Amino acid sequence: MTRSYRYALYIVLLAVVLAMLSPIYWLVQTSLKSPAEMASFPPTWWPSAPRFANYSDAVSSVNFVGALQNSLTIAFITTTLTTLSSAWVGFGFARLTAPGKKQLFVILLSTMMLPGIVTLVPTYLIFAKLHMVNTYWPWVAWGLGGSAFLIFLFRQFFAGIPKEMEEAAIIDGCGYVGIFWRIFLPQSWPVIAASVILSFTGAWGDFVGPAMFLSQDSTTLAVAMATGYVNDKGLPLNNLVAAGAVMYVLPVLVLFMFMQKRFVSGFSTSGIK
């Protein structure tokens, strides 16, 4: 690498980083502007007097706490059930054989390519018929069914564990459930971590699901942020939108900063096929 090439590379990369971070900068500075400053044109590049009251207003002017509770409940249901169920199914595909296994595995892999939203609407209609709309049951059902991608991740991990361990356990009279629970699951914490992070961020970020399946007053933060902050004329109160969005996005970004490796491993192994 020549020196001038190296400098050019750094300049390009710095410009990209700047472009990637500037929207976040704009979100944060908008969240600190007073209504008067929001109305002035051209916009200021940093609020003349940062108004932190926007954050308390953002919490009080929509049912923020309630939406937060709903978001956390749904994220918790999704994360625990999806992770456990995917590990359970992944163990089956990794360590047990039966007629039809190969075909089922091919089906599992191809479901990763199924268009999710195409099944979502008819699923909604079915849950509506069962009077389970506006409850958490749909998320319980989705969680129990596991996620094809996470099943695949667990399967890959379990397949690499030496056979001797489970043979010893079988000799000791341990059943397959015991082998899964006592030997395999405790070893798989790297996959569990990736699974928890992926399913948490997925549930936290989901908009269409809660928008369809939950009513406006029992909805999640994602929906409340997108629809809640309007004045009596129905126009968005942008500084509150920004403050709410900062609070909504922050947990994910903090999680990302501390668990970067898990994020990346989960994301990049999705390129396996």
Place this chain on the structure above:
Amino acid sequence: MSSALTEVRRSAAPAAAEPVAQGKQKPPSLRQARAFYLFVAPWIIGFVALTVFPLGYAFWLSLTDSDGLSPKTHFVGFANYVEIFQDPLTISSLAKTGVFTLITVPLSIFAGLLLAVMLNQRLMARGLFRALIYLPAVVPPVGAALTFRLIFDRDAGAANGILSTFGADPITWLVDPNARYVLYGLVMWGCGGAMIISLAGLQDIPRELVEAAQVDGASYWQSFTRITIPLLSPVILFQVITGVIASLQSFAPLLLSSGSLSGAGTVPQGNYMYMIHVFAQYFSASRFGYASAMLWLLFAVILVVTLIIIKVSAKTVFYTVEPEGKR
């Protein structure tokens, strides 16, 4: 990537050899088969109840004139499907979705690949660069869309602020015909996701291969096009397929980045794509039968497009290991 593939093979091979190795035990014992189905049952039940059955239900609906409310529905055969091809709004929304896909999918894969190649070299603060460029891809979609609305707000947005410093008149971004550029910007903001996938692929390419070629006198460009790209092609194919599937069913970003958030009908024409139209048909027009037919058409389109991509790419994509499904 390739290491993951070899792992599939490594783990699959002993599984296949198992009955032979265990010799005296009969091939997959009944006890084990029962255990296998006990373990995969949650997924099978979930797949049937939450995917197969809804798809079947939608297909049945698509053959009726159901409005979702009145109990009296009539069987209308394939009339809904015939209507799709006579409805200019449906056709134009499908065409817009196609154009959107053709522009954004290659563009973000290319941008991601370019960034990945740059950040696969020995550089100072490489990890920090990667993390910061990837960061927008983990911002929840609602947060990302709202952020872009704020940037492109007519009065308080940064875009018009920048224009005004050059003396240009403010632009109303969130309506036709400009809303589509905001959408493109929003999609490209997440291209760090493509970068991470390509980067993982690049890291799996043995350095010796590239170095050996360069010792033999290959230029950087030659080794890139003859070695790196072919070895990366399965990863690129994966991104094309998942990207196209995701893009054809785009919904939330369109609704959230333009539109008044109160309904699918408020999305500007330029961003009025197929799934937006489907939702409008379901929940604004209460045409459950017709909307279900539209869903099935999208399902078929995605299936056919995926198969075409796989077929066309079969000659150009280079697998170091046979993909598992083929064996």
